[in-house]
Amino acid sequence: MKWHEKMLNIDRRWIYLILGVAVIVPAVVSFHVPVNVTPEVRRVYDFIEDLKPGDIFYVGIDYDPASLAELHPMAYAILDQCFRKDIKPVVATLSQFGAGMAEQVLSEVAAEYGKESGIDYCYLGYKPYPAITIMLMGVDFRVPFPQDYYGTPIDSIPMMRYVHNFDDLKGVISLSAGTSSEFWIIYGYGRYFMPLALGVTGVMAADYYPYLQSGQIFGLISGIKGAAEYEALTEYKGEGLKSIPYQTTTHVVILAFIIVSNIGYFASRRSKK
Amino acid sequence: MRKDLVWLFAGILFFGLLYLLNWGVKAISTDLLVWIGAFLTLAILSFLYQDNAFYKFAEHLFVGVSAAYWMCMGFWNTLVPNLIAKLHPPIVKGVLPAIAEKPPEYWYIIPAALGIMFLMRLSPKAPWISRWALAFIVGTTTGLNLVRYLRSDFLGQIKSTLIPVIVVENGSLSVGGSFSNIVIVVGVLCGLIYFFFSKEHKGLFGVASRVGIYILMITFGASFGYTVMARISLLVGRMRFLLGDWMGLLQ
Numbered sequence: 001m002k003w004h005e006k007m008l009n010i011d012r013r014w015i016y017l018i019l020g021v022a023v024i025v026p027a028v029v030s031f032h033v034p035v036n037v038t039p040e041v042r043r044v045y046d047f048i049e050d051l052k053p054g055d056i057f058y059v060g061i062d063y064d065p066a067s068l069a070e071l072h073p074m075a076y077a078i079l080d081q082c083f084r085k086d087i088k089p090v091v092a093t094l095s096q097f098g099a100g101m102a103e104q105v106l107s108e109v110a111a112e113y114g115k116e117s118g119i120d121y122c123y124l125g126y127k128p129y130p131a132i133t134i135m136l137m138g139v140d141f142r143v144p145f146p147q148d149y150y151g152t153p154i155d156s157i158p159m160m161r162y163v164h165n166f167d168d169l170k171g172v173i174s175l176s177a178g179t180s181s182e183f184w185i186i187y188g189y190g191r192y193f194m195p196l197a198l199g200v201t202g203v204m205a206a207d208y209y210p211y212l213q214s215g216q217i218f219g220l221i222s223g224i225k226g227a228a229e230y231e232a233l234t235e236y237k238g239e240g241l242k243s244i245p246y247q248t249t250t251h252v253v254i255l256a257f258i259i260v261s262n263i264g265y266f267a268s269r270r271s272k273k
Numbered sequence: 274m275r276k277d278l279v280w281l282f283a284g285i286l287f288f289g290l291l292y293l294l295n296w297g298v299k300a301i302s303t304d305l306l307v308w309i310g311a312f313l314t315l316a317i318l319s320f321l322y323q324d325n326a327f328y329k330f331a332e333h334l335f336v337g338v339s340a341a342y343w344m345c346m347g348f349w350n351t352l353v354p355n356l357i358a359k360l361h362p363p364i365v366k367g368v369l370p371a372i373a374e375k376p377p378e379y380w381y382i383i384p385a386a387l388g389i390m391f392l393m394r395l396s397p398k399a400p401w402i403s404r405w406a407l408a409f410i411v412g413t414t415t416g417l418n419l420v421r422y423l424r425s426d427f428l429g430q431i432k433s434t435l436i437p438v439i440v441v442e443n444g445s446l447s448v449g450g451s452f453s454n455i456v457i458v459v460g461v462l463c464g465l466i467y468f469f470f471s472k473e474h475k476g477l478f479g480v481a482s483r484v485g486i487y488i489l490m491i492t493f494g495a496s497f498g499y500t501v502m503a504r505i506s507l508l509v510g511r512m513r514f515l516l517g518d519w520m521g522l523l524q
């Protein structure tokens with residue numbers, strides 16, 4: 001077997017092993033990687049930063065544990081910013097596996113700031129059928145969510161007494177790993193013209209830039225890089241910034257593999273001629 | 274199976290060595306749930322080497338737990354509040370006190386009947402009955418989505434493409450803005466030409482079609498790059514869990 005054939009026939013398990021080592025390297029040798037903030041992430045930060053204390057802002061935790069690594073850091077940083085600014089978040093999830101995670105992140109950040117459920121924030125829990133739930137929230141939050149996650153009727157929650165529909169909110173951010181972000185664009189923005197920002201997984205990011213360009217969303221946080229940018233802006237020490245050195249080493253390895261395989265491919269093409 | 278046992282013993286030996294070398298063992302988690310999480314993570318990752326019994330166990334466990342969880346969520350979040358609570362509110366007093374006092378809404382019998390008709394798909398004698406319920410769903414979903422999709426994904430996107438190719442900011446030409454708009458307009462036009470098959474892709478039309486392919490390739494490249502980042506994020510997340518939460522090696 002010639003050298004270029006060997007390059008093209010590397011056992012995939014070697015690739016996994018080298019990637020595994022590349023992921024462990026930053027845990028052993030710590031180093032800093034600077035993060036440049038993109039305008040689409042800054043716009044989300046500026047929007048929340050410009051809200052006044054007491055303003056109500058909707059945060060959708062619309063993802064499941066499979067996307068936790070990418071979207072959880074965004075949720076922590078955004079809720080931290082809300083509580084630091086005394087903004088009152090209304091949190092709900094449109095993902096059936098998201099209810100427990102959303103409760104965990106919300107109660108954890110709220111406890112750091114000594115915020116009380118029902119007064120400083122409201123957790124509505126999970127509702128199925130994102131499109132219908134978003135439309136009904138536009139009519140009245142009491143229709144899809146007659147009570148909050150803990151079983152308290154909405155009208156008995158001090159913070160929600162005067163919150164009826166999207167008119168009473170300043171904006172929406174949906175952290176999404178599925179189609180719910182699309183429904184937020186179609187119904188949240190398209191029907192109710194809510195100022196809307198999205199936090200999406202890396203896989204989804206390229207699909208949502210057209211909505212950013214068309215102005216249907218005012219900001220976009222994409223994947224772990226976006227989460228790291230947001231943490232850099234809010235100075236929140238979360239998993240986003242910590243993940244960047246790991247991303248760097250693994251991306252270097254992947255680039256090296258792409259280069260090696262291309263060299264092998266072109267060398268084998270030449271030898272065939 | 275013998276190979277699996279070899280791997281199991283190799284794993285025990287590895288952690289035994291860790292213990293003997295006292296590397297990180299001082300900070301290793303004592304939480305049983307973290308240990309279960311670590312075992313299942315390693316069991317799934319073991320598939321990277323080859324299919325094995327540990328992977329199969331973790332996979333089946335995941336499928337089973339997910340299905341059960343999904344069923345319970347469906348019952349408590351759909352059937353209870355949207356059907357049982359509507360037909361007989363006092364029955365849900367313990368779980369939905371906010372709507373237990375409301376009067377019953379008997380017209381919810383219609384969606385209940387449609388739901389039962391849907392289940393007729395399982396019947397070997399009258400599966401055709403489920404088509405009526407399906408037709409209702411298809412009809413309402415189409416009606417709900419058509420106008421909104423047209424507005425947000427069609428008209429909204431066309432509108433955002435009709436932009437000036439020469440951008441003037443504060444009375445002077447913006448080179449960056451103009452270039453960006455030209456890329457958008459040319460990219461959309463050439464992309465559309467590539468998918469226009471009623472005319473042979475020759476001459477100027479062929480050149481535009483070729484540019485369309487390059488634009489598509491760049492788009493796929495960007496998507497692939499983001500996908501790599503996303504998948505690596507998941508790997509990093511699991512590794513940080515193993516090294517940090519479980520073994521206590523990370524600060």
